[in-house]
Structure formats: C-alpha cells, structure tokens
Amino acid sequence: xxxxxxxxxxxxxxxxxVFSLLVLCFNFLFASTIKQDKQVYLHxxxxxxxxxxxxxxxxxxxxxxxxxxxxxxxxxHLNLAADYIKLDNLDLAVVELEKAVELSSxxxxxxxxxxxxxxxxxxxxxxxxxxxxxxxxxLEEEPDNIDIIxxxxxxxxxxxxxxxxxxxxxxxxxxxxxxxxxxxxxGTMLSETGDIDGGIKQLKKAxxxxxxxxxxxxxxxxIYAENNKNLDEALILVQEAxxxxxxxAAYIDSLGWIYFKKGLFDQAVKYLERAVRILEDPxxxxxxxxxxxxxxxxxxxxxxxxxxxxxxxxxxKIREKLDALHK
Numbered sequence: 001x002x003x004x005x006x007x008x009x010x011x012x013x014x015x016x017x018v019f020s021l022l023v024l025c026f027n028f029l030f031a032s033t034i035k036q037d038k039q040v041y042l043h044x045x046x047x048x049x050x051x052x053x054x055x056x057x058x059x060x061x062x063x064x065x066x067x068x069x070x071x072x073x074x075x076x077h078l079n080l081a082a083d084y085i086k087l088d089n090l091d092l093a094v095v096e097l098e099k100a101v102e103l104s105s106x107x108x109x110x111x112x113x114x115x116x117x118x119x120x121x122x123x124x125x126x127x128x129x130x131x132x133x134x135x136x137x138x139l140e141e142e143p144d145n146i147d148i149i150x151x152x153x154x155x156x157x158x159x160x161x162x163x164x165x166x167x168x169x170x171x172x173x174x175x176x177x178x179x180x181x182x183x184x185x186x187g188t189m190l191s192e193t194g195d196i197d198g199g200i201k202q203l204k205k206a207x208x209x210x211x212x213x214x215x216x217x218x219x220x221x222x223i224y225a226e227n228n229k230n231l232d233e234a235l236i237l238v239q240e241a242x243x244x245x246x247x248x249a250a251y252i253d254s255l256g257w258i259y260f261k262k263g264l265f266d267q268a269v270k271y272l273e274r275a276v277r278i279l280e281d282p283x284x285x286x287x288x289x290x291x292x293x294x295x296x297x298x299x300x301x302x303x304x305x306x307x308x309x310x311x312x313x314x315x316x317k318i319r320e321k322l323d324a325l326h327k
Contacts, residue, residue: 039066139152231258
C-alpha cells in the first residue's frame with residue numbers, strides 16, 4: 001500500500017511540474033513579444049526545464065538558441081542574464097539586461113536586476129539611474145506612497161539632484177503634516193542649498209511637533225554654528241541631543257564645532273578628538289584640522305586635513321588651506 005501511495009504522490013508532483021511548465025509556456029506565448037516560431041518555444045521550454053533542474057549551463061545554451069530565432073525577446077534576455085548571474089559572469093549579465101531594458105523599457109524586473117548588477121560592479125551612478133526610473137514609475141501608480149517618496153528623495157540627494165529631492169520632501173510634509181521627520185528632511189535639504197532661513201524654519205517646525213527630537217536639535221544647532229547664529233542656543237540644542245545619544249559622533253562633532261565658533265578652542269579640540277575616535281569622517285577631520293590650526297598645531301592640522309582629503313578628495317577648500325599653510 002505504501003509503495004502505491006508513494007507512486008501516486010510522485011505522479012501528482014510530476015503532473016504539477018508539467019502543468020506549471022504548460023502554464024509558463026502559455027504565458028510566454030501570449031505575454032511575450034516572441035514570434036510564433038515553435039523552435040523558439042521549444043528552446044525556451046527546455047531552458048526553463050534546465051533552470052528547474054539547476055542545470056544552469058544547459059539553460060543558457062537553450063536560451064541562446066532561442067535568441068537566435070528571436071533576438072527581440074526581452075523575456076529570453078532576462079532569463080539568460082539571470083543564469084549568467086548564477087555563474088557570477090556579471091559582464092555578460094549586464095549585456096543581456098541592458099538589451100532586455102532596451103527592448104522593454106517599462107519592465108521593472110529587468111531594471112531592478114540590472115541595478116543590482118551595476119551595484120555589484122561598483123557602477124553606482126548607473127545603478128542609481130535604474131532605481132530612479134523604478135521609483136518614478138512606482139510613484140506614478142502610487143503618488144501618495146510615503147515609502148516610495150522617501151526612497152526617491154534620498155536617491156535624488158545621493159545623486160546631488162537637490163531641487164528634485166526638495167520637491168519630494170515638500171510633498172512629504174503635505175502628506176505627513178504631523179510628522180517631525182518630514183520637516184527634518186526638508187529643513188536639512190534646504191540648508192544644503194544655501195536657504196538657511198528656510199532650513200531653520202522647517203527644523204523649528206520639526207521641534208514644535210517633537211521637542212525632544214535629537215536629530216532635529218543637532219541639525220538646527222549645527223546650522224546655527226555654521227552660520228555664526230545663536231551660538232548659545234546652538235550649544236543648548238546639541239547638549240540636549242547628546243542626552244539622547246551620548247556617543248553619537250555627529251552630535252559630538254557639532255558640539256566641538258560650536259565651541260570652535262565661540263572661540264573656546266581647547267574645548268573644541270577635546271570634543272572633536274573624541275568624535276574622530278568614534279567615527280572617521282571627512283567633515284570631522286576638517287573641523288579638527290581647523291581647531292589644531294588656530295592653536296598653532298600646524299603639523300597636526302595638516303595631518304587631519306590630509307586624512308579628510310583621503311576620505312573625500314573633492315574638497316577644494318581643504319586643498320586651499322593646505323596650500324596656504326605650506327606657503
């Protein structure tokens with residue numbers, strides 16, 4: 001009885017597998033752009049079977065044969081790319097994925113996979129372009145989706161598309177008028193563009209909603225320090241932020257920078273040295289270099305500025321400081 005039971009179960013699983021392949025073929029026949037050529041279907045079907053059996057090289061061989069009959073099928077290029085990825089042949093995967101995107105530009109699966117491969121190849125700018133397209137398309141379908149808006153805004157920020165990022169963050173404040181985070185994002189971004197008053201206004205809104213919001217306290221305090229405004233208030237804000245997170249390097253850096261702006265250079269060095277021990281960051285190294293410089297510790301200043309440049313070479317102001325000091 002057990003023998004027949006196992007046999008029946010195996011037959012059922014076999015039937016389900018065959019049925020799933022038939023469904024795959026049916027969808028392929030009617031949903032893809034492949035020409036009505038049975039040779040294409042045959043090789044595509046065999047490729048799918050080999051994929052199911054984890055025979056990657058066999059699947060690649062079949063998909064390549066299918067492409068010879070119909071090179072305009074984005075589906076086949078996508079499947080072929082997926083198998084190249086399994087073999088860790090990312091260069092060939094990129095070729096197939098770029099072709100798939102070219103043939104079907106709205107295929108988000110192809111774009112998402114292409115973005116992942118670009119990231120693996122350290123081609124971050126190209127990956128970001130794909131993510132931007134994906135998020136923009138998703139936002140068209142779900143214009144009030146908070147997660148998509150935040151993701152797109154952060155991506156624009158990363159790409160240094162500041163005006164586009166601000167547009168998304170403004171949208172966020174309208175959708176989330178009671179969320180302090182929305183005003184923090186917008187305020188920080190506005191200050192980066194040079195709209196200091198606008199940035200301060202948004203950060204104050206964030207603190208009206210959430211008075212103990214450490215990130216907003218630190219951001220507002222830092223903006224004050226950067227612009228030599230309200231330094232006593234800035235000191236209180238950052239000290240309050242540190243009560244929530246005493247070992248936050250960004251907050252400690254802000255505190256040291258406020259002391260620097262107030263002319264309390266020993267205090268500035270104390271906190272900036274502590275911050276850089278916690279986090280190696282080009283901004284913190286720059287601040288510490290400034291503090292050392294005003295104290296006449298020129299060798300130490302040069303060392304910190306050079307370290308800052310190693311972490312972020314695109315800092316012309318630091319190069320100017322180093323040139324001036326060397327002269």
